[in-house]
Amino acid sequence: QSALTQPASVSGSPGQSITISCTGTRNDVGLYNYISWYQQHPGKAPKLLIFDVSDRPSGLSNRFSGSKSGNTASLTISGLQPEDEAAYYCSSYTSSSTLVFGGGTKLTVL
Amino acid sequence: EVQLLESGGGLVRPGGSLRLSCPASGFSFNSFAMTWVRQAPGRGLEWVSGISDRGGSKYYAASVKGRFTISRDNSKNTLYLQMNSLRAEDTAVYYCAKDRGNGDYGVISFDSWGQGTLVTVSS
Numbered sequence A: 001q002s003a004l005t006q007p008a009s010v011s012g013s014p015g016q017s018i019t020i021s022c023t024g025t026r027n028d029v030g031l032y033n034y035i036s037w038y039q040q041h042p043g044k045a046p047k048l049l050i051f052d053v054s055d056r057p058s059g060l061s062n063r064f065s066g067s068k069s070g071n072t073a074s075l076t077i078s079g080l081q082p083e084d085e086a087a088y089y090c091s092s093y094t095s096s097s098t099l100v101f102g103g104g105t106k107l108t109v110l
Numbered sequence B: 001e002v003q004l005l006e007s008g009g010g011l012v013r014p015g016g017s018l019r020l021s022c023p024a025s026g027f028s029f030n031s032f033a034m035t036w037v038r039q040a041p042g043r044g045l046e047w048v049s050g051i052s053d054r055g056g057s058k059y060y061a062a063s064v065k066g067r068f069t070i071s072r073d074n075s076k077n078t079l080y081l082q083m084n085s086l087r088a089e090d091t092a093v094y095y096c097a098k099d100r101g102n103g104d105y106g107v108i109s110f111d112s113w114g115q116g117t118l119v120t121v122s123s
Helices: none
Strands: A009-012 A018-023 A035-040 A047-050 A064-069 A072-077 A086-093 A099-101 A105-109 B010-012 B018-025 B034-039 B045-051 B058-060 B068-073 B078-083 B092-099 B110-113 B117-121
Touching: A009 A018, A018 A086, A018 A105, A035 A064, A035 A072, A047 A064, A047 B110, A072 A086, A086 B045, A099 B045, B018 B034, B018 B092, B018 B117, B034 B078, B034 B110, B045 B068, B045 B078, B045 B092, B058 B068, B078 B092
Parallel strands: A009 A105, B010 B117
Antiparallel strands: A018 A072, A035 A047, A035 A086, A064 A072, A086 A099, A086 A105, B018 B078, B034 B045, B034 B092, B045 B058, B068 B078, B092 B110, B092 B117
8 A cells, every 4th residue: 555645845934824734545545534633743643633624622622624525635723823933744544444544745934 | 541661672783683562451452453653753654554453354554564564362361563674764663553443454553551661773
């Protein structure tokens, strides 16, 4: 199972919005709505941001939102803040009953 | 508060074995699937293995199938990963994580994570 494809890096200024894409195949992203997004700061464990394409865990800021179209899922962060600088990973359930992560995207807040 | 505390990592020679443990607290352990995710130094996340709430269903990444075995002891609220025939490419921080569901069809999204334990495979 190949990793989902994410851009290696994105950047934005405080207050702006950015979108990170996550491209898979018809056997994972395109087949199920079991897409999750995680945020990971250096040296820390990942944190769940989005599950089931667009749902947020209780208490999570609504600045984070998710969507999907065909084989591509997207994470949008609005109102960028300095603390959003981190790595972001998508994941998808697959037709083999396994899970696959994206390669990760490093977000830089300028 | 959910707590997951991995242990058992260390330095092992290629071909060797290690057993990771992850005692859990703060939630009803026997109601949720659990998973192992690893991260090689400077690299991204890689899903390794998952197990359903009662342990009846187990799932593995192709890269570890036949070498690693996931298990759980619900009486001890503990998740395990037995790693055999270790290779240099297995070197990584190994995280245990709690799934949001029971895992009857697979592991899907992980809402609590431990801090990880480092496994180094080197001669």
